Amino acid sequence: MKRNSEKLFLEHSLFQTYYRKLLAASDLEQIAQYPQHGSTSRLLHCVAVAYYSYRFALFTRLTFHLEELVRGALLHDYFFYDAQDGDPAHKGHWSRHPAIALENAGQKLALTRIEEDIIAKHMFPLTGRPPRYRESVLVSLADKACSVYEFFRRRSPYQKLRQMMGSEQLSAGGRPAL
Numbered sequence: 001m002k003r004n005s006e007k008l009f010l011e012h013s014l015f016q017t018y019y020r021k022l023l024a025a026s027d028l029e030q031i032a033q034y035p036q037h038g039s040t041s042r043l044l045h046c047v048a049v050a051y052y053s054y055r056f057a058l059f060t061r062l063t064f065h066l067e068e069l070v071r072g073a074l075l076h077d078y079f080f081y082d083a084q085d086g087d088p089a090h091k092g093h094w095s096r097h098p099a100i101a102l103e104n105a106g107q108k109l110a111l112t113r114i115e116e117d118i119i120a121k122h123m124f125p126l127t128g129r130p131p132r133y134r135e136s137v138l139v140s141l142a143d144k145a146c147s148v149y150e151f152f153r154r155r156s157p158y159q160k161l162r163q164m165m166g167s168e169q170l171s172a173g174g175r176p177a178l
């Protein structure tokens with residue numbers, strides 16, 4: 001039992017290390033000001049997709065490039081506009097935003113091929129070409145599961161995850177404030 005909780009603590013710590021490293025190297029926290037689904041901010045959505053992809057990867061005991069998995073998932077919706085604001089410029093957003101996120105991320109960070117694939121293909125099958133790596137498949141599935149959860153869970157989504165992360169940007173759980 002003690003070994004299990006130690007293992008979980010180390011796994012959480014490693015995830016937080018990846019997250020904080022990426023925050024320090026980018027302006028990822030800026031996406032907290034945009035809503036994603038329901039009362040979930042885009043930052044909280046990306047953290048949730050990254051965290052559950054990471055947990056599932058560990059659960060499978062298959063070999064995953066964990067830091068690339070987490071970074072790609074955190075960056076998969078790295079764009080700076082409200083997709084639901086009715087602006088005609090955002091027409092076709094659902095199929096176009098992976099390319100926008102990839103371009104934004106590429107301007108700030110040196111991305112690996114796995115990270116690029118995760119971002120570019122996360123909306124598959126809406127975006128044509130299928131994911132190439134197991135990391136990309138996992139993020140694409142986690143993204144869809146999280147989106148459904150966020151759509152139905154309007155009040156205080158991801159409570160445990162927000163507590164675990166202890167991050168100010170993730171603590172309020174709603175529109176622009178978080």
Ligand SMILES: [Fe+2]
Binds near residue numbers: 076077098123
């Ligand atoms: Fe997306």
Ligand SMILES: [Fe+2]
Binds near residue numbers: 077143
């Ligand atoms: Fe997403």
